[in-house]
Amino acid sequence: MPATTPASTGEPAVRVTGLTKRYRRVEAVRGLDLAAPCGRITALLGPNGAGKTTTVECCEGLRRPDTGTVRVLGLDPVRDAQALRPRVGVMLQDGGLPSTVPALEALEHVSRMYARPRDVGELADRLGLSSFARTPVRRLSGGQRQRLALATAVVGRPAVVFLDEPSAGLDPQARLAVWQLVRDLRTEGVSVVVTTHQMAEAEALADHVVVVDHGQAIASGTVDSLVGGDGSMRVSVQHLDPHHVERSDGELAQHLTVALGRSGHEHSVTTSSLAGTLEVHGAPGPELVHAVTGWARDQGVLITSLTTGRRTLEDVFLDLTGRSLR
Amino acid sequence: MSLPVDVPAEPGAAVPPEQRAAPLARRVAAQARIEMRTVLRNGEQLVITLVLPVLLLVGLTRTSLVDLGTEDRIGLVAPGVLALAVMSTAFTSQAIATGFDRRNGVLRLMATTPLGRSGLLAGKVLGIAGIQLLQMAVLVAVSLVLGWSPSLGGVPGALLVVVLGTAAFTSLALLVAGTLRAEAVLAVANLLWVLLLAGGAVLLPASLLPAPLAELAVLLPSGALGEALRTVLAEGTVPLVPVGVLSAWTVLLGGAAVRFFRWH
Numbered sequence: 001m002p003a004t005t006p007a008s009t010g011e012p013a014v015r016v017t018g019l020t021k022r023y024r025r026v027e028a029v030r031g032l033d034l035a036a037p038c039g040r041i042t043a044l045l046g047p048n049g050a051g052k053t054t055t056v057e058c059c060e061g062l063r064r065p066d067t068g069t070v071r072v073l074g075l076d077p078v079r080d081a082q083a084l085r086p087r088v089g090v091m092l093q094d095g096g097l098p099s100t101v102p103a104l105e106a107l108e109h110v111s112r113m114y115a116r117p118r119d120v121g122e123l124a125d126r127l128g129l130s131s132f133a134r135t136p137v138r139r140l141s142g143g144q145r146q147r148l149a150l151a152t153a154v155v156g157r158p159a160v161v162f163l164d165e166p167s168a169g170l171d172p173q174a175r176l177a178v179w180q181l182v183r184d185l186r187t188e189g190v191s192v193v194v195t196t197h198q199m200a201e202a203e204a205l206a207d208h209v210v211v212v213d214h215g216q217a218i219a220s221g222t223v224d225s226l227v228g229g230d231g232s233m234r235v236s237v238q239h240l241d242p243h244h245v246e247r248s249d250g251e252l253a254q255h256l257t258v259a260l261g262r263s264g265h266e267h268s269v270t271t272s273s274l275a276g277t278l279e280v281h282g283a284p285g286p287e288l289v290h291a292v293t294g295w296a297r298d299q300g301v302l303i304t305s306l307t308t309g310r311r312t313l314e315d316v317f318l319d320l321t322g323r324s325l326r
Numbered sequence: 327m328s329l330p331v332d333v334p335a336e337p338g339a340a341v342p343p344e345q346r347a348a349p350l351a352r353r354v355a356a357q358a359r360i361e362m363r364t365v366l367r368n369g370e371q372l373v374i375t376l377v378l379p380v381l382l383l384v385g386l387t388r389t390s391l392v393d394l395g396t397e398d399r400i401g402l403v404a405p406g407v408l409a410l411a412v413m414s415t416a417f418t419s420q421a422i423a424t425g426f427d428r429r430n431g432v433l434r435l436m437a438t439t440p441l442g443r444s445g446l447l448a449g450k451v452l453g454i455a456g457i458q459l460l461q462m463a464v465l466v467a468v469s470l471v472l473g474w475s476p477s478l479g480g481v482p483g484a485l486l487v488v489v490l491g492t493a494a495f496t497s498l499a500l501l502v503a504g505t506l507r508a509e510a511v512l513a514v515a516n517l518l519w520v521l522l523l524a525g526g527a528v529l530l531p532a533s534l535l536p537a538p539l540a541e542l543a544v545l546l547p548s549g550a551l552g553e554a555l556r557t558v559l560a561e562g563t564v565p566l567v568p569v570g571v572l573s574a575w576t577v578l579l580g581g582a583a584v585r586f587f588r589w590h
Contacts, residue, residue: 060438062589086347086440096435098427100364112356113439115346156439157344 011074013038013160013191014059019068020215021054028054030215031068036193036208041186043202044195045313046212052195053093055212056162059193060090072160086114089158091149093165099138103129103148106137107155114156123151128177142169150178154185161185163194167201179205199313209313213321227311233280234272235292236305252301253278259295260288272319276304284308347440357441357449362456365419374414374519375457379465382529383407387472395534404469404476405484405555406529411461412488413528413548416454416495418519424450424503425511433589443589454496458488479562484555486564490572491551497579498547504587522548531556544568547575 014036021029029051036042044052057063058070061077061084070077075084090096097106104124111117124130127147132140140148146169153161166182167175182205185192196202202209203223210220219226237252247255249271256278257269267282280292289306296303347353365371386392386403394402427433437443466474476484502518503511522528525539526548532540543549544567554568 062434062437081442082440083341085438085442087341087345088438090435090438092431092435094431096431098360098364098432099430100368101360105360109356109360110435110439113348113353113441115348116344152435159345 011038012036013073014042014193015069015071016055016059017069019055019058019070020066021051021058021063022066028215029058032212032215032217034210034217034220036191038191039186039189040207041182041192041194041205042208042210043206044193044210044212045197045199045202045206045317046195047197050212051215052212053164054215056164056193056195060088060162061085086156087159089153089156089161091153091161091163091166093168095137095145095149097137097145097148097152100136102134102136103140103144104133107148107151110152111155116157117155118157120155123155127151127181128174143171143174146170147174147178150181154181154190158190160191161193163192165196166194167196167198175201199317202313211313211317211320213317218320219316223313226316227313228281232282232311233284233288233292233306233308234277235280235296235303236274236277237296237301238276238304239301249276249278252299255299256280256292256295259298260291263291263294265291272315274318350445353441353445354448354452357436357446358452358456361423361450361453364423365415365453365457371419371423375411375419375461376464379407379411379414379461380468382410383465383468383472386529392530394530400469400472400474401476401560402531402556403529404465404472404474405559406531406552407465407469408462408484408488409491409528409548409552409555410523411465412458412491412551413495413522414519415457415461416492417499418515419457420450420454420496421499421503421511421515424500425506425508425515428503428589429508437589451496454492458492462488476559477562480558480560480564483558483562483564487551487554487558487569487572490569490576491547491554494547494551494572494576494579497576497583500583500587501579504583504589522546526552528552545571547572547579550575 012035014034016032016034019029019032020027032051032055034044034055044055046052054063058065059072059077061081064078072084073087077084101109104120107124107129108120111120124133127150129148129151132144137145137148146166150163150166153163163182167178170178182192182194194201194205206223208220209223209226210217211226212218253269253271257267260267260269260280265288267280267288270279270281271277272279280288282288289308292306293303365375383403386394387399396402424433433446436446441449499515502514506514525535525543526546527535527543528548528551532543532549532553535543544553550568550571554565554572557563557565557568
């Protein structure tokens with residue numbers, strides 16, 4: 001998959017190498033590496049507390065890494081802050097706008113920090129801010145506040161944008177508007193880094209996904225390369241004969257691989273993080289289903305569920321960490 | 327998957343004009359303006375910065391409920407109310423605003439814009455100065471109407487004392503706002519304001535306080551500010567002891583604010 005390499009230049013928009021960051025007793029980030037390609041949408045996907053926010057805060061120059069290097073557009077976010085700030089847009093998880101100021105005035109205020117900001121009125125229309133333009137920030141709904149924060153992140157025409165949980169608390173309509181704006185940014189050539197704990201968001205938006213857990217990047221690539229393009233089949237089984245010596249999932253998987261091989265299906269079978277569930281890798285078809293159910297009859301095991309189709313990022317995360325994302 | 331080939335300039339290449347910051351002066355002025363508007367728009371803030379000082383000014387000079395020990399009531403009260411106004415704006419009002427901005431992530435967000443942390447600080451200081459200018463204009467005008475005749479030779483010295491007092495109390499505001507939770511900032515800022523008003527010799531001279539408090543109050547930043555303004559505006563000369571005390575507080579509180587202020 002070519003998506004990990006930028007289209008023209010070799011240097012990614014954001015490169016983090018061996019980042020560690022500790023808060024008193026908690027080690028929030030433990031040797032994290034990531035590269036966000038230029039002009040693409042990169043998602044940092046992981047459960048709450050995985051270290052996503054700390055990582056982007058180091059990229060934004062808000063926190064100083066304990067060890068490791070962070071480069072944004074080739075610059076150090078702490079040392080070269082002055083050069084970098086006009087070129088980087090930030091949307092914080094907790095908003096970051098003054099609570100007593102009317103919404104549009106807050107956006108105008110941030111826009112005054114830039115030499116040639118976007119047209120505030122046009123941006124407000126595009127994100128549907130006009131209906132609450134004069135409402136103080138503290139009286140906005142969660143969704144309105146998110147959209148305003150997103151507008152302030154992009155008002156300065158940044159080359160790189162960091163969005164921390166941009167669609168948290170949004171209704172489906174507002175979420176789609178936010179996603180569309182993020183895609184428009186990519187069309188304009190902006191490099192976007194979003195953090196999210198929502199699989200659907202990463203799948204819908206990201207060109208490049210970095211899965212983060214316990215302060216480390218545990219996998220990265222395009223959505224396709226992470227979930228596997230061909231699809232797979234999940235089979236949950238249950239032993240019928242209580243006197244039968246129970247075989248482990250590993251033994252069952254090995255047995256099924258051999259049985260499938262004998263009937264001409266060269267698929268690998270693995271166990272999954274759910275007990276009693278096997279995963280058959282490869283494009284599922286009627287023949288394969290027939291072979292699997294025939295094997296189950298011969299072995300005296302009951303198939304309690306059988307699903308086919310693409311794996312989801314959720315499955316990938318389960319396989320990598322053995323636990324659910326949410 | 328088709329991906330756009332439209333890729334931004336290489337890192338390190340010349341920064342395109344649309345990705346440049348506004349000039350420093352414009353950024354700081356914008357921040358100062360929003361700080362001032364926030365105070366002027368906010369009802370409680372207006373009460374503490376303007377309404378209450380004016381009420382005290384009129385109440386203490388036009389009634390004799392409080393025995394001030396002098397016939398020249400306005401000559402004693404006017405400098406005290408100016409000192410109180412400095413304390414309200416530079417400390418209470420600023421601590422609360424900064425405490426909530428810190429909790430709401432405003433300090434962090436503005437630090438990621440071209441304004442930066444130093445620009446934010448400069449904007450705040452300029453905003454405080456703007457509000458104080460407004461306060462001074464109103465309070466001096468009301469005082470003059472009430473018959474105040476300060477020593478004109480003391481005006482430059484009084485300005486110096488106001489600047490010093492503002493520096494000391496702004497440092498205290500940032501120290502409180504940058505180390506405590508927003509709700510605690512609210513409580514501490516209001517409580518300190520009331521305590522210093524009652525026993526800190528800011529509004530009325532330390533000599534009117536009971537014995538142990540009188541000696542202590544002149545060593546507080548509130549007492550030093552109040553005594554310095556009362557002396558310089560009555561006699562025209564800058565009193566060295568209170569100004570020294572105020573300077574020491576400024577260094578101490580400023581150093582502590584720099585050392586302990588947390589942006590997160």
